[in-house]
Amino acid sequence: MSLRRRALALAWFAAGVSTASFAAQPAPDAGRGEQLYVRCVACHAMTTDRVGPRHCGLIGRRAGSVAGFDYSPAMKKSGIVWNEKTLDRFLSKPLGVVPGTKMTYDGVPEARDRGDLIAYLKSASSGAACGLVQGNLPASER
Amino acid sequence: MSFFQMSTPVAARRLFLGRSGGLVLSSAAVALLAGNDALAAKTGNSRDADVQILNTAIGAELEAIAAYQLGAQSKLLSKPVLDLALTFQGHHKEHVALLSSTVEKLGGKPVVAKGNYNFPADQLKSELDVLKFAAQLEQGAVSAYLGAVPLFGNRDLSKAAASILGDEAMHWAVLRQAIGDAPVPLAFMS
Numbered sequence: 001m002s003l004r005r006r007a008l009a010l011a012w013f014a015a016g017v018s019t020a021s022f023a024a025q026p027a028p029d030a031g032r033g034e035q036l037y038v039r040c041v042a043c044h045a046m047t048t049d050r051v052g053p054r055h056c057g058l059i060g061r062r063a064g065s066v067a068g069f070d071y072s073p074a075m076k077k078s079g080i081v082w083n084e085k086t087l088d089r090f091l092s093k094p095l096g097v098v099p100g101t102k103m104t105y106d107g108v109p110e111a112r113d114r115g116d117l118i119a120y121l122k123s124a125s126s127g128a129a130c131g132l133v134q135g136n137l138p139a140s141e142r
Numbered sequence: 143m144s145f146f147q148m149s150t151p152v153a154a155r156r157l158f159l160g161r162s163g164g165l166v167l168s169s170a171a172v173a174l175l176a177g178n179d180a181l182a183a184k185t186g187n188s189r190d191a192d193v194q195i196l197n198t199a200i201g202a203e204l205e206a207i208a209a210y211q212l213g214a215q216s217k218l219l220s221k222p223v224l225d226l227a228l229t230f231q232g233h234h235k236e237h238v239a240l241l242s243s244t245v246e247k248l249g250g251k252p253v254v255a256k257g258n259y260n261f262p263a264d265q266l267k268s269e270l271d272v273l274k275f276a277a278q279l280e281q282g283a284v285s286a287y288l289g290a291v292p293l294f295g296n297r298d299l300s301k302a303a304a305s306i307l308g309d310e311a312m313h314w315a316v317l318r319q320a321i322g323d324a325p326v327p328l329a330f331m332s
Contacts, residue, residue, distance in 0.1 A: 038278060038281050038282060038285070039282065039285035039286075039289075039332065040282065040285075041278055041279065041281070041282035042202045042205075042206075042279060042282030042283040042285065042286040043198070043201075043202055043282070043286060045260075048260035049260070050205060050259075050260070051198060051201040051202050051205060072194075095191075095293065100194075102194060102197075102198055103198070104191075104194055104195040104198045104199075104289075104290055104293055105286065105289035105290065105293075106288075106289045106290070106291075106292045106293055107289070
């Protein structure tokens with residue numbers, strides 16, 4: 001096989017692998033995310049502050065901004081606004097993203113798990129259960 | 143007879159309670175921390191990070207104690223289940239005592255219980271509700287410790303946290319058995 005043909009074959013194979021990988025990535029599943037959320041419930045709840053802050057109103061909220069919750073200085077200063085991208089990054093390695101956070105948890109290593117968890121958080125944190133829970137809106141909307 | 147061969151959750155609880163009275167808290171875990179003066183010699187960022195991990199764990203343990211108190215005072219629990227709840231609450235108190243003394247050995251200040259905890263008390267209307275609530279918290283505790291074990295700078299603390307994790311996992315399994323669910327539904331925890 002000539003060098004050119006070999007290169008073309010490799011490119012075709014790589015494209016095939018890439019497409020297959022993309023196709024194999026399932027859409028985020030909030031139902032599965034709800035099951036994964038049990039990992040969080042030692043410290044978090046949707047509607048109330050516990051060891052960690054409430055999750056109602058999480059999407060769009062500035063990190064460290066739930067009134068009355070005792071955040072670490074690191075989280076207050078992080079400048080993060082929670083969205084799919086920032087949550088994905090933070091959940092992959094909380095202490096790597098915000099050194100000094102009180103969320104002393106090694107993280108959720110699987111991208112699919114994070115995607116499903118975030119899909120659930122997006123759905124539940126703005127759902128009926130959250131209703132008019134105080135602090136679930138960004139400060140600008142209160 | 144094995145716990146898993148018990149015909150009913152009630153029988154299983156009786157067996158567990160009967161035997162747990164003879165058990166003692168893992169002496170290895172206590173020795174790891176309570177008598178380990180080398181902990182105090184550790185300094186710097188790693189020590190501060192370890193103190194933070196321990197304090198987060200203490201915060202969750204204190205909530206668990208309060209949650210079991212809520213269950214115990216709910217008047218929803220039959221005598222065997224009440225005994226079970228108080229036994230598990232006692233374990234959490236032992237965890238707090240050990241973790242707090244360790245924080246102090248490391249030169250830190252252990253967190254203390256909040257004056258008030260917000261639990262979904264209005265949703266607890268039966269013994270089964272209380273058991274499910276407790277089981278969920280215990281499962282979360284297993285995950286929380288699992289997420290903390292790899293983070294400690296001091297491997298002795300990882301070992302002690304793993305010892306506590308094992309205790310939380312047993313709580314979860316027994317509560318699931320009491321609910322009527324498969325006590326150990328998975329080969330791995332996450």
